[in-house]
Amino acid sequence: MTTVFTPGSPGSSGAPPRASSSPAAADDTSAGSPAADHSATVTSAAEPAARQAGADATTGGPPSGPADREVQALRRSRLGARRRRRNLLWALLLAGPNVLLLLVFVYRPLLQSFYLSTLQWNLGSPVARPVGLGNYVEWFTAPTTGRIVTTTLVFTLATVGGAMVLGLGLALLLNRRLRGRGVARTVAFAPYVLSGFAVGILWLFMFDPRYGLVQELLGWIGVASPQWYTQRPWPLVMIVVVYLWKNLGYVALIYLAGLQSVPQDLKDAAALDGASSARTLRSIVLPLLTPTTFFLLVTMLLASLQSFDIIKAMTQGGPLGSTTTLMYSIYEESFVNGRAGYASAVATVLFLVLLAVTGVQMRFVQRKVHYA
Amino acid sequence: MSHRTAPGRPTRRRRARAAVTALAATTALALTACAGPSVAGADGAGTAGDEATAEAVDWSAVEPASEITWWSNHPGTSQEIEQELIDRFEEESGITVNLVTAGANYDEVAQRFQAASQTDELPDVVIASDVWWFRYHLNDQILPLDDVLDFVEADAADFQPALYADYEYDDQHWAVPYARSTPLFYYNKDLWTAAGLPDRGPETWAELEEWDASLKPLVPAGGSTFGLSTGPSWGAWWFENMIWGQGGTYSDGFDLTLDTEEAVAGGQFLHDLFHEKGVATLSADDAMADFSSGLIASTIGSTGSLKGALDAASFEVGTAYLPDGPAGGGTPTGGTGLAIPSSKSPEQQLAAAMFLAFLTNTENTAYFSQNTGYMPVRTSAVESDTMTAVYEATPQFRTAVDQLADKARPQDDARVFIPGADALLNEAIERIVIEGTDPAEAFASIAPRIETAYAENVEPYL
Numbered sequence: 146m147t148t149v150f151t152p153g154s155p156g157s158s159g160a161p162p163r164a165s166s167s168p169a170a171a172d173d174t175s176a177g178s179p180a181a182d183h184s185a186t187v188t189s190a191a192e193p194a195a196r197q198a199g200a201d202a203t204t205g206g207p208p209s210g211p212a213d214r215e216v217q218a219l220r221r222s223r224l225g226a227r228r229r230r231r232n233l234l235w236a237l238l239l240a241g242p243n244v245l246l247l248l249v250f251v252y253r254p255l256l257q258s259f260y261l262s263t264l265q266w267n268l269g270s271p272v273a274r275p276v277g278l279g280n281y282v283e284w285f286t287a288p289t290t291g292r293i294v295t296t297t298l299v300f301t302l303a304t305v306g307g308a309m310v311l312g313l314g315l316a317l318l319l320n321r322r323l324r325g326r327g328v329a330r331t332v333a334f335a336p337y338v339l340s341g342f343a344v345g346i347l348w349l350f351m352f353d354p355r356y357g358l359v360q361e362l363l364g365w366i367g368v369a370s371p372q373w374y375t376q377r378p379w380p381l382v383m384i385v386v387v388y389l390w391k392n393l394g395y396v397a398l399i400y401l402a403g404l405q406s407v408p409q410d411l412k413d414a415a416a417l418d419g420a421s422s423a424r425t426l427r428s429i430v431l432p433l434l435t436p437t438t439f440f441l442l443v444t445m446l447l448a449s450l451q452s453f454d455i456i457k458a459m460t461q462g463g464p465l466g467s468t469t470t471l472m473y474s475i476y477e478e479s480f481v482n483g484r485a486g487y488a489s490a491v492a493t494v495l496f497l498v499l500l501a502v503t504g505v506q507m508r509f510v511q512r513k514v515h516y517a
Numbered sequence: 518m519s520h521r522t523a524p525g526r527p528t529r530r531r532r533a534r535a536a537v538t539a540l541a542a543t544t545a546l547a548l549t550a551c552a553g554p555s556v557a558g559a560d561g562a563g564t565a566g567d568e569a570t571a572e573a574v575d576w577s578a579v580e581p582a583s584e585i586t587w588w589s590n591h592p593g594t595s596q597e598i599e600q601e602l603i604d605r606f607e608e609e610s611g612i613t614v615n616l617v618t619a620g621a622n623y624d625e626v627a628q629r630f631q632a633a634s635q636t637d638e639l640p641d642v643v644i645a646s647d648v649w650w651f652r653y654h655l656n657d658q659i660l661p662l663d664d665v666l667d668f669v670e671a672d673a674a675d676f677q678p679a680l681y682a683d684y685e686y687d688d689q690h691w692a693v694p695y696a697r698s699t700p701l702f703y704y705n706k707d708l709w710t711a712a713g714l715p716d717r718g719p720e721t722w723a724e725l726e727e728w729d730a731s732l733k734p735l736v737p738a739g740g741s742t743f744g745l746s747t748g749p750s751w752g753a754w755w756f757e758n759m760i761w762g763q764g765g766t767y768s769d770g771f772d773l774t775l776d777t778e779e780a781v782a783g784g785q786f787l788h789d790l791f792h793e794k795g796v797a798t799l800s801a802d803d804a805m806a807d808f809s810s811g812l813i814a815s816t817i818g819s820t821g822s823l824k825g826a827l828d829a830a831s832f833e834v835g836t837a838y839l840p841d842g843p844a845g846g847g848t849p850t851g852g853t854g855l856a857i858p859s860s861k862s863p864e865q866q867l868a869a870a871m872f873l874a875f876l877t878n879t880e881n882t883a884y885f886s887q888n889t890g891y892m893p894v895r896t897s898a899v900e901s902d903t904m905t906a907v908y909e910a911t912p913q914f915r916t917a918v919d920q921l922a923d924k925a926r927p928q929d930d931a932r933v934f935i936p937g938a939d940a941l942l943n944e945a946i947e948r949i950v951i952e953g954t955d956p957a958e959a960f961a962s963i964a965p966r967i968e969t970a971y972a973e974n975v976e977p978y979l
Contacts, residue, residue: 266554267936267974269631269656273554274977354801355739355812374801375951461749464947480628481749482937483652483974 255496262489268479273486280490289466289474296381297450297470303385304392304449309441311389312396313434317426319397320404330401334394341391345458348387377467380460384468387455392448396441403437404430443506447499471495554635574863576668581868583612585641588619590626592644592696592853593821593889602885606875612868614642623649623853624750634658637860641869645692645856648750650684651934654691655978659856660866661689662873669867671874675895679925684854692854693873694894696885698820699848699917699925700755702840703805706833708735708814718815718837722762722786725815725840729796732814741798743790744813747950753932753942755817755839757849759783761926762842767942768931771971775945775960779844784949784956786842792953799950820917821852824890827911836916838924847926852891892917931967936974938967 262280266273284290319330336344351358352373360370371379407430415425431438453472456462462469462477469477471491479488591599596618603614620626623646633639634656645653653659666673673681673690680694702718709716712731719725725743732742745755753767760766760783766774774780790797800807804816809829817839818826826834839848855876857869875881879895883903886893893899899918908915931938941963948954948962 264554264556265973267652267656267978269634269652269658270978271554271635271657273556275556349802355807356810372801375799463748463944464951465944477940480631481624481940482970483631484937484970 258489258492258496261486262493264486264489265484266486267483268485269483276486280487281494283487284490284494292466293469293471293474296466296468297472299381300385300388300452300468300470301446301449304388304452305442305445307385307389308392308396308445309438312393312441313400315393315397316400316404319401330398334398336391336393337395337398339391341452341454342458344387344391345455348383348390349459352383374460375464377465380464380468384455384459387459388449388452391455392445396445399437399441400434403434407433439506439510442510443503446502446506450495450499450502471498573664574866576665576863576867579863579867581610581612581871582641582862582864583868584615585612585865585868585872586615586617587642587872588617588626588630588640589644590620590622591618592623593824593891595696595885595889598885598888602876602881605881606872609875610871612871614872619644622750627652630658639858639860641857641861641865642872643856643858644695644853645684646853647683647851647928648933648939650692650854650856651686652936652974653856654686655975658858658860659691660859660861661687661691662693662857662870663690665857665866665870666690666693666874669870669874671870671877675879675897676877677892677894677896677899677921679850679921679927680892680894683850683927692856693877695853695855695877696821696889696891697850697852697854697894698891699850699920700758700817700839701820701823701917701920702815702837703808703818703822703826704815704835704837705808705811705830706835708732708811708832709835711735716835718835719840722759722790722840722842726790726794726796729794736814737812740807740812740814741796742813743797743815744800744804744807745797745817745950746800746802746804747943747947749940749943751943752946753939754849754851756783756787756942756946757926757928757932758817758839758846759787759842762786762840762844762846764842764844767929767938771930771934771975773931773964773967775964776957780960781957783842784945784960787946788949788953788956791950819851820892821890823913823917827913834913836913838916838920847924848920849928850921850925851928890914892921931971934975935967935971937970941966941970 261273263275263277264273265276265279315333319326319333323329354360354370354372354374357370357373359373363370371382373379373383411429411433412425415429420428450470451472452470453476456468456470456473457476460468462473472495475488475491475495478484478491587599587603589599596616599616603616607613617640619629619640623644626644627646627649630639630643630653643653643659645659650659663673671693673693676694677697680697681690683694684690684692704718706716709732712728712735714728714731719728729742736742746752757767760780763779763782763786765777765780765783767780768774791799798813800813800816804813805818805822805826807813808816808818809826811830811832823834823836839846855873857866857873861869876885877894879897879901880903882893882895883898883901885891886898887903887907893901893904898904908918932942933939945956945959945963948959949956
């Protein structure tokens, strides 16, 4: 990164245009051309001896071309240093507040969480007990871990997969020239901006197996309402449905933007060649949407694995832990059971999983992405 | 990079070093700003609690602070009532009280209090529920109150003994009772009359089972004679009555007794109530809602729900003691008290104690009770004019107070003192109720986890 701004380095010729327009940079870019270094040439022609003495005094080197370059380099480096100082100041000024916030509110807690994961600490006590990797050993051997991981997987696959498929469908629908399309788009996106907790509470009323709207609707088609609150696996189904409802609009909106950037001439060409709309979708639209799909996959996966508000509002991880995801178990261990160290260990595991998932996606999935 | 000129390098390196140093300093600063716990030796973390009883404050030499803060969840939607009490206090004492909504329920207030414990953002008075105050005490976060209550002449002897004794540990009281409740047996008087039953609750669970035959034909489809709901801070509370009724307990002191014959019998009783005898059904969310709508003929609800039930039900609501089992029974008490953080200055603590004394004096506890349905926490308040009038108008309110005097029993230590145990016990109860799991198996599945919680979070701090 510094190469670009370093005077005399080979990279300087590749400096961005903005840099070469400043006076300091003009000095830099001329460094390669011998005629351009005006002052140095004059000096060397008029006063060879003095120059030699000066060169000797400064560098002790032989009275020849290299010494010239040393002098130039020295001057350049002074100028460069000043410029670098200014650049650094600018960089600090512009990035500083952001970096500081990141350090304080992201990296510090992250590091501290790694540290806490090696302790046995109840969150309120002024003292803690170091246990090394004990918390990790416990998590990997705990009888509840399997259930929590399974729940997390089911929840994540259902929410991410469901949101992608349904969101694409919705986007295709909203992309058509329909009357009231603008209203429909707004309506579809609205749930995404609502508070997850409020959404959870409202849907809880609607799912009430005795008085809720859902049992009423099911009653119309002669289906008895499942025990949404108490009977496995319905509580999990319930939170998946609500999560999908809340996030569908977001996926659809991003897909819609992607759809609108698919060139019409490609579609026209496909139509001319007699491709059906299904074929066009499969061979033209979907491949061109891969960057969008990739972006959504990463963001949705991260969001889903970290979802908390809907679970907290609707099931509190129950009944019988059937809706306890990794994320929820972190909250529960830390704030309900008072095991902050253990919870930090689970948080670290979750962090590593997220890191790995993102890494794998970057590495493999991105290769298959078409950028139009 | 190899083309870099010689003089440039040290400068750059210095810069880089300076930048790294600055970064490191910022990070270090950020880290130390909230450094978390200090680390004790591997043999135990238990030094904190020992410093608790350090030096006694001479309260007569302390001038009370002019402003204090109170963290509350306004139990029983009591925000306006709390504010009214604060206004009265400010008028009398000149001390300002800032009422802060610190959560929607006891757990949320407690979580916030725990999270703030390493900072200086603590309140001067805080809600301390039955399952939380002991954790505060273990962490050395709250002040023992006996001395200071004595100094402000709070007349602690007048507190309902069963309620005040709940906060006693190491010969000290760590909170005062505030919004206190017991579970009650609620029944639909109209259905009772229609079924030709006497106008009272069942004295024993066996009696309720007998009555089931005459009640069941009268409830609407999908309903039942008796309905219950489960959940954290709830299931393991009412189940204490059932397990005690069979002679069992969750624990004896901190020793778990879930594997005893009597405890398993308690679980079996619950199992049969739902799965063998069909007397009871599980309410989806809130059994009180099912009761108020007439779907179930009876239920167990908190004292705090009485006002809501009386308002919501279209029939006459009856209240009774919790039924007994073959080995007796009894009722647990619950709800919340108020505590004073130990880290505040004596001036603030004194002002806070004055406020506690005022909040729980005879007149104010009656006012609070009258408006929320929580039990009056003072013996003198029970017989006060205010409460006498309330009981005359709505005799149902009287049941809780009488039950407290006749049947209250301290909760088992495991549920109230071991962090997370309440949720685990509820999990076992849900397995029995929802999935019909064998009680011995359900208890065995959670016992080791409660023992871990004890070994980790209680034992080292005792």
